[in-house]
Amino acid sequence: MKTTRRDFIKISSLGAGTIALGTPAIKFLAGADDSENKGKSGAVTRTPNYCEVCFWNCAGWVYKNEEGKIWKIIGNEDDPHSYGRFCPRGTGGVGMYYDEDRLKTPLMRVGEPGNQTYKEISWDEAFEHIAGKMKEIGGKYGNESIALFKHGSSGKHFGKLMSAFGSTNQAGPAYAQCKGPREEAFALTFGEPLHSPEPLDIRDTKCLVLIGSHLGENMHNGQVQEMSEAIDKGVTVITVDPRLSTAASKSKFWLPIKPATDTALLLAWINVIINEELYDKEYVDKLTIGLDKLKDHVQQYTPEWAYGITTIEPSQIRATAKAMADASPSVIVHPGRHATWYGDDTQRIRAIAILNALLGSYGRRGGFYLPTKAKLPGFPSEKNPNPAWSWRDIEPEKYPFASDGVTNLLVDGSHPDYKGKHSIKAWFVIGTNLPVSIPNTKRTVEAMDNQEFIVVIDTMPTEITGYADIVLPECTYLERYDDIRVSPHREPNIALRMPAAEPKYESKPAWWMAKELAKRLGLDAYFNFENYSEVLDWQLKQIGSSLEEMKKIGVKKFEREFDDLYFAPGEIPEFFTGSGKIELYSSELAAYGFDPMPVYKPLPEPEAGFYRLIYGRAPMHTFSRTANNPNLTDLMKENSVWINPKVAKEWDLKNDQKIWLKNQDGAISSFPIKVRVTERIRWDSVYMVHGFGHKDKRLSRAFGHGLMDTEMITNVLIDKESGGTGMRSNFVTFLTEKPEKEVQS
Ligand SMILES: Nc1nc2c(c(=O)[nH]1)N[C@H]1C(S)=C(S)[C@@H](COP(=O)(O)OP(=O)(O)OC[C@H]3O[C@@H](n4cnc5c(=O)[nH]c(N)nc54)[C@H](O)[C@@H]3O)O[C@H]1N2
Ligand SMILES: Nc1nc2c(c(=O)[nH]1)N[C@H]1C(S)=C(S)[C@@H](COP(=O)(O)OP(=O)(O)OC[C@H]3O[C@@H](n4cnc5c(=O)[nH]c(N)nc54)[C@H](O)[C@@H]3O)O[C@H]1N2
Ligand code: SF4
Ligand SMILES: [Mo]
Numbered sequence: 001m002k003t004t005r006r007d008f009i010k011i012s013s014l015g016a017g018t019i020a021l022g023t024p025a026i027k028f029l030a031g032a033d034d035s036e037n038k039g040k041s042g043a044v045t046r047t048p049n050y051c052e053v054c055f056w057n058c059a060g061w062v063y064k065n066e067e068g069k070i071w072k073i074i075g076n077e078d079d080p081h082s083y084g085r086f087c088p089r090g091t092g093g094v095g096m097y098y099d100e101d102r103l104k105t106p107l108m109r110v111g112e113p114g115n116q117t118y119k120e121i122s123w124d125e126a127f128e129h130i131a132g133k134m135k136e137i138g139g140k141y142g143n144e145s146i147a148l149f150k151h152g153s154s155g156k157h158f159g160k161l162m163s164a165f166g167s168t169n170q171a172g173p174a175y176a177q178c179k180g181p182r183e184e185a186f187a188l189t190f191g192e193p194l195h196s197p198e199p200l201d202i203r204d205t206k207c208l209v210l211i212g213s214h215l216g217e218n219m220h221n222g223q224v225q226e227m228s229e230a231i232d233k234g235v236t237v238i239t240v241d242p243r244l245s246t247a248a249s250k251s252k253f254w255l256p257i258k259p260a261t262d263t264a265l266l267l268a269w270i271n272v273i274i275n276e277e278l279y280d281k282e283y284v285d286k287l288t289i290g291l292d293k294l295k296d297h298v299q300q301y302t303p304e305w306a307y308g309i310t311t312i313e314p315s316q317i318r319a320t321a322k323a324m325a326d327a328s329p330s331v332i333v334h335p336g337r338h339a340t341w342y343g344d345d346t347q348r349i350r351a352i353a354i355l356n357a358l359l360g361s362y363g364r365r366g367g368f369y370l371p372t373k374a375k376l377p378g379f380p381s382e383k384n385p386n387p388a389w390s391w392r393d394i395e396p397e398k399y400p401f402a403s404d405g406v407t408n409l410l411v412d413g414s415h416p417d418y419k420g421k422h423s424i425k426a427w428f429v430i431g432t433n434l435p436v437s438i439p440n441t442k443r444t445v446e447a448m449d450n451q452e453f454i455v456v457i458d459t460m461p462t463e464i465t466g467y468a469d470i471v472l473p474e475c476t477y478l479e480r481y482d483d484i485r486v487s488p489h490r491e492p493n494i495a496l497r498m499p500a501a502e503p504k505y506e507s508k509p510a511w512w513m514a515k516e517l518a519k520r521l522g523l524d525a526y527f528n529f530e531n532y533s534e535v536l537d538w539q540l541k542q543i544g545s546s547l548e549e550m551k552k553i554g555v556k557k558f559e560r561e562f563d564d565l566y567f568a569p570g571e572i573p574e575f576f577t578g579s580g581k582i583e584l585y586s587s588e589l590a591a592y593g594f595d596p597m598p599v600y601k602p603l604p605e606p607e608a609g610f611y612r613l614i615y616g617r618a619p620m621h622t623f624s625r626t627a628n629n630p631n632l633t634d635l636m637k638e639n640s641v642w643i644n645p646k647v648a649k650e651w652d653l654k655n656d657q658k659i660w661l662k663n664q665d666g667a668i669s670s671f672p673i674k675v676r677v678t679e680r681i682r683w684d685s686v687y688m689v690h691g692f693g694h695k696d697k698r699l700s701r702a703f704g705h706g707l708m709d710t711e712m713i714t715n716v717l718i719d720k721e722s723g724g725t726g727m728r729s730n731f732v733t734f735l736t737e738k739p740e741k742e743v744q745s
Pocket of ligand 3: 055058086220
């Protein structure tokens with residue numbers, strides 16, 4: 001039966017469990033339908049914004065009703081990230097604004113560190129105290145000893161403040177807990193990382209290979225919509241996943257691989273494509289380097305060899321290799337995004353990059369297009385001082401290919417067991433819930449306990465705020481200006497975020513906090529504006545627009561400067577690699593003592609009675625940030641643990657039964673989780689959605705609902721090239737009785 005876009009979208013929402021479709025406020029991928037506004041009085045107003053519920057940053061319109069209350073958010077039709085439609089989380093962003101559990105005032109810890117009692121203080125007191133501490137700690141150990149952990153738009157404002165203060169010890173989970181290894185693997189192969197949104201020409205592809213990138217549950221909007229379009233046009237989807245994901249259920253081929261063995265499958269595919277001469281000869285000949293070496297290298301990796309490792313039949317491996325080659329060059333072996341799986345992640349994604357190179361998909365229609373972006377000049381400001389050292393110096397030999405701050409390296413430099421010269425003594429944390437986003441929470445907490453001072457800037461009382469000496473309440477993205485969104489895409493485009501309402505309670509935007517702190521640190525010159533709108537207006541005017549114009553249109557697209565969305569026929573481009581070619585064999589990796597071509601290395605297996613813990617996304621939630629959102633908890637209030645019927649039978653587990661989990665290191669979950677017995681998961685693994693099982697009681701809807709996967713992730717396999725933290729190396733067993741354990745909040 002032919003699948004239509006409508007089916008795909010419907011199924012992707014049903015596949016993930018219990019959600020009520022059609023509630024007026026939240027529709028799945030709600031369109032930019034304005035009809036509800038027709039006939040209303042002129043008092044209905046709309047302001048442009050781009051969504052912060054996830055980092056796809058879709059641009060949309062925030063509507064206020066006749067009473068001036070924020071009422072709904074819909075997509076902006078000119079926006080290439082959303083194509084005018086929002087996902088349930090984006091629509092539900094309204095709930096973030098109305099959440100009555102929000103942080104409301106600045107808070108200061110009362111009493112000893114570790115004591116979680118806070119008193120309300122004024123903004124003035126907060127800034128005086130923080131600036132005093134920064135000067136004191138900076139004076140004792142150097143300004144570099146103050147680190148910044150950040151994620152999201154508001155992190156950038158504190159990034160500016162810290163750089164002006166003299167610390168480039170800045171990092172976010174979007175690198176070492178997410179796409180770090182992928183970025184380095186693509187940079188090593190093609191000379192450039194992929195960035196976000198990834199330049200995948202999904203709408204024109206003929207074959208899409210998803211290797212644990214579960215589009216449909218991973219709701220990266222533009223990609224999901226382009227995939228739906230491709231499905232309408234009859235694309236061949238090949239999904240490699242130990243779980244029958246939504247995408248797998250829509251695929252021509254589902255390869256239910258044994259987890260942790262993907263590199264073996266990728267190498268076998270490379271073997272078939274080279275040996276059966278299925279690769280794009282002209283492209284490989286002219287644009288790449290190292291084919292002969294690669295050919296020799298993969299002779300050992302036959303489909304028959306891979307079968308014993310991956311459990312995927314050789315005939316399936318050959319058939320899928322053929323399907324990719326038939327579609328070449330309009331084929332995408334999806335690079336994934338959350339790439340930190342098994343500690344061999346740069347190498348695994350190098351295999352993906354190599355496969356794309358052999359298929360000639362990079363720079364070709366239906367493969368990877370060549371993105372472009374608007375050139376928005378920075379607001380004039382003082383030059384930053386040169387710090388004496390930075391995150392790389394914490395462990396100079398480690399992670400030579402890391403091109404961005406490594407969060408876990410900052411944790412290492414903050415930990416009491418650190419013996420080097422470059423200790424971290426204080427943390428600023430903005431927009432990231434570190435105890436749940438960085439694996440091995442115990443170590444993160446030890447590092448925090450070892451700090452002289454911690455400031456957390458958040459919108460909600462999530463776990464991280466409990467470790468702060470000072471908590472600063474940020475207003476939501478619906479109540480503030482932030483930087484213009486400038487992202488790479490098929491055409492240059494920009495989007496505006498502006499406040500739709502005044503900040504609720506005493507919350508404030510991060511740009512204002514950074515500016516106020518700068519004032520008290522004598523760094524005013526770096527923040528020489530009164531309101532952030534001045535910065536935006538100045539920048540926009542440099543590129544022929546203005547704040548006034550952007551307030552009306554929200555998104556502006558520009559012409560592409562050159563007609564170079566794809567390589568021209570016969571063109572031999574130069575790549576930013578050492579050789580100027582696409583490197584099938586990487587001399588750079590070899591020079592640093594790493595495998596120049598990917599090698600399969602077996603990983604530890606679970607003991608009897610234990611199952612590999614794998615995790616992923618649900619369409620209606622983002623990480624841990626939405627678990628308390630009233631609109632989204634209505635759609636899904638807790639996660640469940642997927643268990644294969646064979647295993648459930650052995651353990652006598654029933655659907656909806658509540659169980660606790662224990663991992664290989666004896667870590668026991670704080671809360672129980674409901675069992676979901678399903679054929680959709682292999683017998684050797686269990687699966688859950690990340691982001692539930694909150695431990696802070698101030699999150700009234702999220703506290704104690706479901707289980708936090710991070711609690712079970714104590715064994716971390718670090719990618720030696722990039723520093724990415726592999727998190728899928730943990731094994732759990734089931735406890736059917738409530739364990740003796742105190743739950744702390
Ligand atoms: N176990 C496990 N760990 C993971 C993952 C996983 O799947 N499982 N996924 C990894 C991936 S891919 C990523 S990208 C990271 C994500 O890591 P994080 O971005 O740390 O994820 P969240 O859990 O959503 O935490 C976001 C925090 O920012 C706050 N926040 C939200 N909006 C704002 C705002 O506008 N201003 C401010 N100041 N704060 C705000 C939220 O309240 C919350 O405390 O996690 C990584 N870690
Ligand atoms: N709704 C929603 N969408 C999101 C987010 C969100 O929080 N919510 N977060 C966004 C962010 S920042 C990121 S990084 C992306 C992450 O999303 P992706 O990069 O697309 O996916 P992952 O989370 O790595 O992959 C999860 C899938 O990998 C499968 N898997 C587990 N182990 C293995 C294995 O060994 N081999 C293979 N082949 N598959 C395996 C799981 O069964 C699951 O289906 O999602 C983005 N989109
Ligand atoms: S994909 Fe959804 S949550 Fe993410 S930015 Fe777009 S609308 Fe917001
Ligand atoms: Mo991510």
